[in-house]
Structures are given as C-alpha cells and as structure tokens.
C-alpha cells in the first residue's frame with residue numbers, strides 16, 4: 001500500500017501546489033483526477049522521487065519513499081507527462097538500453113523480455129522503426145513498455161492520454177487496463193472518461209487538496225436522482241447559475257444544456273437525468 005501523509009509543497013515563487021495531502025492507495029488502478037494546475041504532477045513527481053516535499057511523509061510497503069529514494073526507484077515504473085524519446089533510436093534498441101540500466105544484464109533474458117514487452121504494447125512489428133517516427137499513441141505505448149521493465153510494484157502514469165486522438169486513447173486505455181491488479185497503478189488525468197473507464201478507486205484534487213475520495217460507482221450512485229437538466233438560451237447561463245446549484249453548462253447539438261444539483265424536483269422545465277462521474281467532478285471542483 002502507498003501511504004501519503006500530510007504532504008505539503010510550496011514552490012519558490014510562492015505557489016502552494018500541495019496543501020497537507022493525505023491519501024492511502026491500495027493495489028489496482030487508482031485515478032487521480034483534477035483540473036490543470038491542481039497539483040497532480042507535483043504529487044506524482046514527489047512520489048516518483050523526482051522532487052522533494054517541504055513536509056509530510058510517503059511510505060510504500062516498508063519503504064520510506066522520501067528518505068530511501070533508491071529503494072522506491074527499484075520498484076517504480078514511471079511514465080512522465082512529458083515523455084521525451086531519442087528520435088534516432090529504435091524502440092527495440094531503447095528498451096534493451098533501459099533494461100540494461102535497470103540491471104537486466106543477461107542478454108538472452110533481456111531479449112525475451114524486450115520481445116514480450118513489444119508484443120504486449122502492440123509495437124512488435126514497429127520495433128525497428130526510429131522512435132522519432134512514432135505517432136503520439138505509439139510513443140505513449142512505448143512509454144508503458146519502458147515503465148514495465150523490471151516488474152514494478154508501483155506504476156505512475158501522468159496525463160498519458162493528453163494529445164492522443166480518440167482511437168489512440170482507447171487503445172492506450174485498453175493496454176493500461178491489462179496491467180496487473182496486483183500492483184499499485186496511479187493514473188493522473190484531467191479526463192473524467194479515463195477514470196470512469198479504468199479505475200475502481202479515485203480521488204479528485206483541486207487547489208492542492210483532496211476534495212473527494214471514493215469508488216467512482218459509489219460516488220455516482222450517491223448522486224442519483226439529484227441531477228436535473230434542461231435546455232436554455234445561450235445567454236441565460238449566468239441567470240441559472242445564480243438561481244440554482246449549477247454543475248455544468250454545456251453545448252449539445254448546438255443548444256445550451258444546464259445540469260443542476262437539487263434534492264427535489266426544481267420544476268421550471270427541468271427533468272431528472274442519470275448522474276455521471278462528470279457531474280461529480282464538476283460539482284466538486286467549482
């Protein structure tokens with residue numbers, strides 16, 4: 001289990017990115033959802049031992065993460081937000097290189113591992129291509145392959161589907177869902193859909209604090225019969241925001257639709273709609 005306790009971080013420019021964050025994360029896929037600037041990358045980089053916190057502690061099993069960084073690195077697989085690749089090196093060469101660095105020095109063993117990884121992420125037929133010629137989706141799948149070298153017990157993926165087209169995103173998420181349930185996988189994202197599809201446990205962070213924690217299905221269930229929607233004029237959003245607890249106003253087929261939170265039937269042309277994780281998200285970050 002990964003245990004984060006009272007973690008705080010203020011950058012030299014005065015931005016307080018993490019405010020006393022505490023989270024316990026067990027095996028399986030954990031979704032860390034939050035808007036841009038919420039503090040997700042700061043938290044991910046701190047867990048991945050790439051930067052220090054000002055105060056607080058992180059333990060992973062019996063590893064004191066902030067004190068014994070090498071121990072955490074031995075069990076960590078990390079796909080950073082900005083995953084740079086050497087453009088003139090092939091996927092196969094790069095995986096061999098990284099595997100070697102991670103201590104897999106036996107050539108036969110390494111060959112077998114690299115082949116298995118390339119097959120797992122569906123890049124075997126492109127193994128000899130230079131990484132510089134890979135599409136965004138292929139780069140991210142390569143990123144997962146390198147993160148899985150050395151059988152990590154903790155895998156962190158930071159905003160992995162940002163910039164992928166819908167088909168690439170689907171393929172990437174299918175790949176993520178195949179990573180074992182027996183390790184801790186943290187998926188940091190601002191996309192509600194990613195968490196909806198993949199995670200059985202999640203937290204929403206905003207402004208450097210955890211604003212909600214739970215199982216996506218339970219959270220949605222708790223919101224059932226409380227979400228109401230109606231079409232309005234595009235210039236009426238402000239008025240509705242004033243009158244109701246507005247969760248979301250979004251365009252649908254060119255018309256403006258508002259979603260509000262109410263325990264009772266608000267009348268006024270509203271009809272009850274099924275709650276979604278998007279409703280939970282927007283009602284907690286606003």
Ligand code: ADP
Nearest residue numbers: 011013015017035036037038039040041042043
């Ligand atoms: P997220 O990943 O959720 O978008 P970040 O952790 O990147 O959030 O950023 C949290 C806050 O900290 C933001 O206000 C961001 O501008 C600020 N921040 C992030 N990195 C730095 C840095 N190296 N120096 C100063 N401020 C930073």
